[in-house]
Amino acid sequence: MGYTENDLAKDLENSEYKFGFTTDIESDRAPLGLNEDIIRFISAKKEEPEWLLDYRLKCYKIWSEMTEPSWAHITYPKPNFQGISYYAAPKQTKKYESWDDVDPEMKATMAKLGISLEEQQRLTGVAVDFVMDSVSVATSFKSKLKELGIIFCSFSEAVQEHPELVRQYMGSVVPATDNFYAALNSAVFTDGSFCYIPKGVRCPMELSTYFRINEANTGQFERTLVIADEGSYVSYLEGCTAPQRDENQLHAAVVELIALKDAEIKYSTVQNWYPGDKNGDGGVFNFVTKRGICETNAKISWTQVETGSAVTWKYPSCILKGDNSIGEFYSVAVTNNYQQADTGTKMIHLGKNTKSTIISKGISAGKSHNSYRGLVQIHKNAHHARNFSQCDSLLMTDECGAHTFPYIECKNPSAKIEHEATTSKIGEDQIFYCLQRGISEEKAISLIVNGYCKEVLNQLPMEFAVEAQKLLTISLEGSVG
């Protein structure tokens, strides 16, 4: 093979970087593109230990030999991975100069969600003085956690303060080789959350990323690691119902959960990234890898309400390694306009008497496409494993699509697997029935949709559930056709 134009371009690109930043380590932002030096730059900026840099470089190598997956039922312009800056200094950026600059539509939505003015300003990133309240709440919250020995901090802080835990568990559930986006994240992640619950401790409050959203700009490659030690319990909340805008179009997070013997992790997500406008322009591409591992008698429960993003690619999964362990997945995914979602779960049964439950509720409106993709895998030693899956799709218009891709692989004859699936169009009869009782169409749709999603919403912590209900209503406003 001769020296091609492509090779030339690559060389030029690389050489440019070689000169570009080794001398420019003071810069707050990495130059566009990705190569080993960029990774060294990120690691150096974060003053990371040698082992982490080695890990990143290894992952980068793995990633560079992979190709982007194309099996999902989604279409989108492939991101240009050399056109992204992989590091920006973690400073609190002011997104708006003043409250008056904030998009009125966004303000109205937040008001409908019942978010206080102060919260609204904080969430939109307007520079305000009275964040003091939130800070003090967060501080008292932290001291209480500390008393119990619970560690809840940014991922970067954990790397510095608790390297032994990070080193032991990072990549143990989602190895870099797992998939293209996980490999990319492993190479370039900038920050995220870390949580450790000591043996036998029941975390007395919901741990929410919300409390530390302002501490660091986690960026587009977020890394989360939750470790529940033996016999402990934690309920963890990710995201918030407020619409989140981001200048970064591509998001590729990795979340790893480790539930040791007799531990339980409840992980709830409300995802409302900017979905693009009514014509499908803009919007976040969300490619997330979430997975947990259960040791003996442990339990992991994923609950998600997904209303945002232009493209969602996400399969929170459980590896049921220990005997008697339990995995659960409760999901509501709403797509409207031109949104596309391909989401579901994987339940990998390895241990005896392992049990999994999958409840997936898809709602499609506008011209959107909503796919459920799930795998139930029973390995040969998983005697008496049980799975129950229920996948329901609700169509709001004639132009949208709902798709179900269930995969079952069973290698143990004692296993019991049940799968139910339904697809229905939102009933004109149901709406008429509500109207005839004096209920407006908007409220009728809200009632019907929330009723449809009840089994999932019931899994959310109370406050979150109330907000999620409102969010569903807002996401589907004026969507019946």
Place this chain on the structure above:
Amino acid sequence: MLKIKNLHASIDGKEILKGLNLEVNPGEVHAIMGPNGAGKSTLASVLAGREEYEITEGTVDFEGADLLEMATEDRAREGLFLAFQYPVEIPGVSNVNFLRTALNEIREYRGEPAISAKDFMALVKEKSAIVELDAKLASRSVNEGFSGGEKKRNEIFQMAMLDPKLAILDETDSGLDIDALRIVANGVNKLKSDKNATIVITHYQRLLDYIVPDFVHVLYNGQIVKSGPKELALELEEKGYDWIKAEFAH
């Protein structure tokens, strides 16, 4: 209260109501009988405001306002209630949540404050007794997994809760055994006052043994072809609809 004049309505280009006239005053109970396909349920649907029907001619005056100009939900808020022939199931939405939403929407429309949870539950207790509805059904999802009889009782329970001016019972007797029929009819009778009115749509005379009408109308081929006192129902029961058909065949 209700004045229907020369009402013509069609669905998918097919005319079902062909010049129907009817007047209902407060305190009255009207029975509308007729053979299958006469347009009985169409009349109920058109009055309630189902969008599939096209009104091609005629007027409907409800309490001095043009009913046909009102949105479906506003008709309900103005006091028009339809007890459905086939009540709809709404999974995951409790009966009480559904009714509280409805009641508060109606109250808001009338400029009244929302009902408190305490008052609402007291009202549920009082009204569910009227149709001997198990309190457990009130907290279950709307009509989901209800038996035929429970669904119809639930319709009358909702009617009791919303206290309409004009109630239209569309084939409420269909699918009911004699005990359920008695309970439903007793419920309707208890709700009767000199301020409200009821239109009972039925195929059989049976229901009218329990809900005694002031007027009986025979609907045939999209028109009311005969009206009379309650005895007309007995005559229809005895002779069937064939003589009507023969008399008004075209």
